[in-house]
Structures are given as structure tokens and as C-alpha cells.
Amino acid sequence: MSAARGYDHAAVHYTSDAELLAVAVPFLEGGLTAGEPTLVSLEPERAELVRDALPSSAPVDFLVTGDLYARPAAAIRSYRELMAGLVAGGAAGIRIFGEIPQAAIDSSWDRWARYESAVNHAYDQFPLRSICAYDTRTTPRHVLDDVARTHPFVATPGGGHHTNAGYVDPLSFLAVQRPMTPLPIELTAPLAELADPRPSAARRAVTAVAPAALADGELDDLVLAVSEIVDNALRHGRPPVRMRIWADAGHVVVTVHDTGAGPDDPFAGLLPADRRVGGRGLWIAHQVCAQVTLHHDDTGFTVRLVVGRLPVQAQRG
Amino acid sequence: MSKPTEQERGPSPRARDHVCRGYRRRAEFVAEAREFLAEGLAAGERVLYVAPGDEAALTGQLREDGRCGEGLDSGAVQVASVDAAYPTGTVVDPAGQVAVYAAATSEALSAGFTGLRVAADATSLVRTPAQVDAFARYEHLVDHYMAAHPMAAMCGYDVGELGGEVVAQLACMHPCASEGATPFHLHGHGRDGSAAALDGDLDLESRGLWPLALERAGLRASAGTIAIDAAGLGFVDHRSLFELADYAERHATTVVLRTRLTTPARLVELLGLPGVRVERAA
Numbered sequence: 001m002s003a004a005r006g007y008d009h010a011a012v013h014y015t016s017d018a019e020l021l022a023v024a025v026p027f028l029e030g031g032l033t034a035g036e037p038t039l040v041s042l043e044p045e046r047a048e049l050v051r052d053a054l055p056s057s058a059p060v061d062f063l064v065t066g067d068l069y070a071r072p073a074a075a076i077r078s079y080r081e082l083m084a085g086l087v088a089g090g091a092a093g094i095r096i097f098g099e100i101p102q103a104a105i106d107s108s109w110d111r112w113a114r115y116e117s118a119v120n121h122a123y124d125q126f127p128l129r130s131i132c133a134y135d136t137r138t139t140p141r142h143v144l145d146d147v148a149r150t151h152p153f154v155a156t157p158g159g160g161h162h163t164n165a166g167y168v169d170p171l172s173f174l175a176v177q178r179p180m181t182p183l184p185i186e187l188t189a190p191l192a193e194l195a196d197p198r199p200s201a202a203r204r205a206v207t208a209v210a211p212a213a214l215a216d217g218e219l220d221d222l223v224l225a226v227s228e229i230v231d232n233a234l235r236h237g238r239p240p241v242r243m244r245i246w247a248d249a250g251h252v253v254v255t256v257h258d259t260g261a262g263p264d265d266p267f268a269g270l271l272p273a274d275r276r277v278g279g280r281g282l283w284i285a286h287q288v289c290a291q292v293t294l295h296h297d298d299t300g301f302t303v304r305l306v307v308g309r310l311p312v313q314a315q316r317g
Numbered sequence: 318m319s320k321p322t323e324q325e326r327g328p329s330p331r332a333r334d335h336v337c338r339g340y341r342r343r344a345e346f347v348a349e350a351r352e353f354l355a356e357g358l359a360a361g362e363r364v365l366y367v368a369p370g371d372e373a374a375l376t377g378q379l380r381e382d383g384r385c386g387e388g389l390d391s392g393a394v395q396v397a398s399v400d401a402a403y404p405t406g407t408v409v410d411p412a413g414q415v416a417v418y419a420a421a422t423s424e425a426l427s428a429g430f431t432g433l434r435v436a437a438d439a440t441s442l443v444r445t446p447a448q449v450d451a452f453a454r455y456e457h458l459v460d461h462y463m464a465a466h467p468m469a470a471m472c473g474y475d476v477g478e479l480g481g482e483v484v485a486q487l488a489c490m491h492p493c494a495s496e497g498a499t500p501f502h503l504h505g506h507g508r509d510g511s512a513a514a515l516d517g518d519l520d521l522e523s524r525g526l527w528p529l530a531l532e533r534a535g536l537r538a539s540a541g542t543i544a545i546d547a548a549g550l551g552f553v554d555h556r557s558l559f560e561l562a563d564y565a566e567r568h569a570t571t572v573v574l575r576t577r578l579t580t581p582a583r584l585v586e587l588l589g590l591p592g593v594r595v596e597r598a599a
Contacts, residue, residue, distance in 0.1 A: 077587075198521065198522065199520045199521050199522075199554070200500075200518055200520060200522065200552075203552060216579070217579055220578065220579045220580050221580065221583075223552070223580075224552075224554070224580045224583075224584075227520060227552065227554055228554060228555065231520065231521045231554065231556075234521065235521075272588075279555065279556055280555050280587075280588060281554075281555065284555055284584065284587060287587055288583070
């Protein structure tokens with residue numbers, strides 16, 4: 001099956017290296033035969049496995065996954081820029097065999113599940129075929145359930161490619177609200193709490209409590225994100241707006257809550273809004289913060305921003 | 318130890334010599350004007366007081382300060398009635414008005430003074446939108462003149478009569494203004510051959526003001542780019558950079574923002590703004 005236009009997004013569930021290679025190798029070789037840019041974004045161990053299984057001269061690009069998968073909205077931006085460049089260079093088809101790094105699955109799967117769903121829309125303008133690899137021996141059940149809802153196709157050894165009956169349209173998948181688990185530091189008293197702050201007051205408050213351990217760039221990024229999110233709350237939300245700040249030596253958490261309904265765009269933050277429709281504040285926050293969580297509930301809409309390094313046991317949520 | 322050649326941070330000290338005073342009571346402005354003019358007299362400047370009322374009344378206001386009184390007697394102090402000089406509804410010609418003050422500054426120098434210092438209550442010159450537009454353009458233009466010549470000015474505006482928004486449109490064209498009058502300053506005290514200098518914060522508070530100020534500043538391109546000395550810029554949000562990109566597009570130019578902040582370059586890259594380039598300020 002060929003996908004000349006639009007995004008063909010498949011998943012493979014594998015139980016052994018042999019099974020992984022039985023899907024990856026024919027897929028990549030097919031791309032090379034068709035003269036398509038052919039890319040691999042796997043963690044080093046599996047990248048080596050695939051590299052060794054391909055002819056040494058095969059012109060396959062191996063991407064470095066660590067930076068690429070630092071945050072979902074940034075991964076979407078990077079891949080879109082990459083593919084736009086390839087298409088501009090004359091590519092009629094693009095193939096990517098990849099995986100979400102284990103650390104991202106373990107620490108923030110809910111965000112990556114949204115990524116896996118959103119890309120069906122975000123990459124659809126490109127002539128892309130991709131296969132996302134999930135090791136059923138190590139991937140938790142709830143993750144595999146989401147994989148089944150976010151990939152319209154399933155790949156099987158030897159070039160098999162089947163429609164996935166369990167696929168859910170991104171608009172429906174993204175509309176389902178997931179619980180926002182408080183981070184441990186949110187269970188302590190905030191260092192600052194501001195009612196209806198102007199953006200300038202919000203920026204000052206963050207700067208005042210930011211730990212010295214935060215790199216300069218990280219603090220600037222947080223100040224920018226907070227200013228944009230408070231601007232959004234004042235512009236689009238409903239008063240009262242309440243902002244809270246927590247910080248320890250290594251990270252800063254800021255929540256901005258208003259009593260409005262929040263954005264109704266299911267892709268909010270993951271893709272830049274049309275400039276004539278709204279600003280890019282939420283998308284920018286997603287690009288520059290280590291972690292952004294959006295949450296709607298009976299009390300209104302909350303944006304939670306995190307910069308710095310979360311304590312390891314606190315990453316889920 | 319700092320080297321003598323090291324650049325000063327922020328606007329130059331002389332930028333404090335063009336100040337916008339939004340006042341609530343006229344007496345506040347009169348008192349501040351007296352102080353401002355007395356400082357000029359102490360520095361050997363010719364001083365000029367421009368305000369509503371006849372010359373006798375203006376002279377009377379200045380005589381309350383002994384230093385100004387002496388200046389009146391010696392001829393170092395001049396007064397002018399704004400009503401007499403400008404018929405009601407006058408829309409100033411920005412370049413013409415600057416030329417008037419440039420000539421007056423030259424005259425003061427020829428007469429042996431070290432410069433010219435003006436305190437002017439300009440409220441009556443900004444009562445209509447057309448007057449505000451022209452006067453805001455003038456305020457920016459004359460600041461360029463002041464940055465390069467020995468002229469200083471304090472411009473008074475009645476906030477109660479004009480409203481905070483109108484005064485902000487004028488205050489933002491000065492390098493210095495009353496606390497809270499404007500969130501940013503787009504003025505003429507720039508360095509390194511820049512077309513203008515930019516201080517303060519650009520965010521929600523400056524939303525309507527910023528594009529207006531950009532248009533009114535009449536920034537001049539040099540070799541196809543307009544360089545803004547933004548060393549004094551404390552924050553800029555993405556919508557303000559969009560405004561800057563729109564400005565660049567309307568004028569078919571590239572704006573170079575020279576700033577110490579790290580986020581503008583990041584935003585320009587993220588948003589892919591074609592007409593804006595960010596450089597590291599010295």
C-alpha cells in the first residue's frame with residue numbers, strides 16, 4: 001500500500017528483536033527502493049540493531065532521540081520543519097521508523113499519548129509513512145491501550161499493514177479529559193499566591209522566588225511562559241484568575257487558574273493557533289517549559305507550567 | 318575595574334533631560350517646572366517656560382522660586398503663553414516645531430548660555446486625536462534632537478483632562494516619564510547608530526500603544542534595516558513581536574532589535590518572523 005499524500009501512521013507491537021527487525025527492515029528498504037528520505041528515530045540500543053541489519057551503504061538517517069523527544073509540542077515542531085524541508089527539496093514520500101523513548105513513556109505518557117493522537121492531524125499535510133515501535137514486554141498495558149486508539153494502522157512482520165479498528169479520531173481522543181495529578185510540591189503551601197495578577201506582577205513574582213539553581217535561560221523561559229499564560233487568562237478566561245508558585249532548589253511549578261471554560265481547540269498548545277484567531281501563548285509555553293499540563297474541571301481551567309528538573313518519583317501526572 | 322571605553326547601561330544620563338510629567342493638579346506641574354528650570358539656570362542654560370495664561374501670570378509663578386526670579390531679572394528666563402503662541406486647535410508640524418527649538422537652542426548658545434531648557438505645559442495642544450498624533454510624532458522627533466544637542470525639556474500634560482490613555486501615547490515617546498504613565502519608552506537616545514531606543518516592558522499593558530508609537534516614531538532605515546537599541550528592554554511578549562513584524566512588513570524593511578534578553582531571539586525563531594532580527598546588545 002502506498003501513501004502518496006497524507007499521513008499513514010502505523011504502530012508495531014513487538015515481542016523480540018527479531019520481530020522488530022522483521023517489520024523495520026522491509027519498511028526502510030521499501031523507502032530506499034522508492035527513493036524516499038528514510039529516517040530512524042530509535043533509542044541507541046535499537047538504532048544499532050537496525051543499523052546492523054541494513055546494508056552498510058544504506059542512506060538511512062538516524063536521528064538523535066533525546067532532544068527530539070524532550071517535549072511533545074517541540075517534537076511536532078521539529079518533525080514538521082524537517083518534513084517541510086524534505087518536501088521542499090523534492091521528496092514525494094518520507095518514511096520514519098521510530099519510538100517514544102522509554103523515559104518519556106515512564107514519566108509523562110499522558111502527554112505523549114496526546115502527541116501520538118495529535119500527529120495524525122499535525123503531519124497529515126506531509127507524504128509521510130511512519131511506524132511507531134512499542135515493545136510489549138516492557139510497555140505498560142494502559143500505554144498499549146492508548147497506542148491502539150492513536151494509530152490508524154498496525155504493521156506486522158514482512159511488510160504487513162492493516163487497518164486498526166480501535167483507532168479513535170484525534171478530535172475525540174483529545175477531548176477526553178485525563179486527571180491532573182498534583183505534583184508533590186503542589187501539596188505544600190505555595191511560595192506565592194496572586195489574585196488577578198497583571199502579567200508584569202506575575203513575572204516579578206516568578207523572578208522573586210526562582211531558585212538560583214535554575215539556569216538563566218530556564219528562568220527567562222518560565223517568565224515568558226507565565227506572562228503569556230496570565231495574558232491569556234485575562235484575555236480569554238473568566239475572573240477571578242489565581243496564580244500560585246511553588247519552587248525548590250531544582251524546579252519551579254506555576255499554576256494559573258481562571259473560572260472560564262478554557263480553549264475549546266483540542267490541539268491547543270500542541271499546534272500553533274492561526275494567528276488571526278488567537279495568540280500563540282499556549283503553544284509558546286509548550287515549547288519552552290519542561291512540562292505543561294492543561295486541565296478543565298468544574299471550577300474552570302488550569303494551566304500548570306514546570307521548569308527545571310522534577311524529582312524522579314514526581315514525574316508521573 | 319571598568320574600562321573607560323565601556324558602554325553605559327540603559328539610556329544615557331542626558332535621557333533624563335526629556336521628561337514627561339502627567340499631572341493631576343496644575344500646581345504640581347508648576348512646582349516641578351520651577352525646580353527643573355532652576356537646575357538649568359544653575360548649569361548656565363537659558364530657560365523657557367511655556368504654559369497657559371498671560372505672561373504676567375507665568376512670570377508670577379516663576380518668581381515664587383528665588384533662583385527663577387534672579388533668572389527673570391538677568392534675562393536668562395523667558396516665558397511664553399501657550400494660548401498666545403498656538404491658536405486653539407493648532408496641529409503642530411513636528412519637523413517645523415523641532416526647527417523652532419533648534420533655532421532657539423542655537424540662539425541660546427550664541428548668547429553665551431550652555432544650552433536651552435524648556436518646561437512646557439502642552440495640554441492645550443493635544444485635545445483632539447489629530448493633535449495627539451502630530452504631537453506624539455513631534456515628541457519623538459525632538460528627542461532625537463535633544464539626544465544630540467544641548468536642549469532639555471519637561472513636558473506637562475493634565476491627566477485629569479486628557480485621560481491616562483492619551484497621556485500614555487505622549488509619555489511613551491519620551492525617554493523618561495512619571496511613574497506608571499507608560500509601560501515602555503520609544504525615544505531618540507539610542508546608541509550605535511540606531512534609529513531609536515526602546516526601554517521598559519512590552520506586554521498586555523502596551524497592546525494598543527506599541528504599534529501606534531512605532532508608526533509615529535517615523536523610524537528611518539539605514540541600508541535596508543531599522544536598528545532599535547533595546548538594551549533597556551525588560552520584557553517583550555509574542556504579540557508585541559508580531560506587531561514589530563507587521564510594522565516591518567508594512568514598511569518593507571527588516572527591524573533589528575538589539576537586546577540583552579534571551580527570549581526575543583527564541584520567539585523570533587519559534588514564530589518564524591521574517592522581518593525581525595535579534596542581535597545581542599552591547
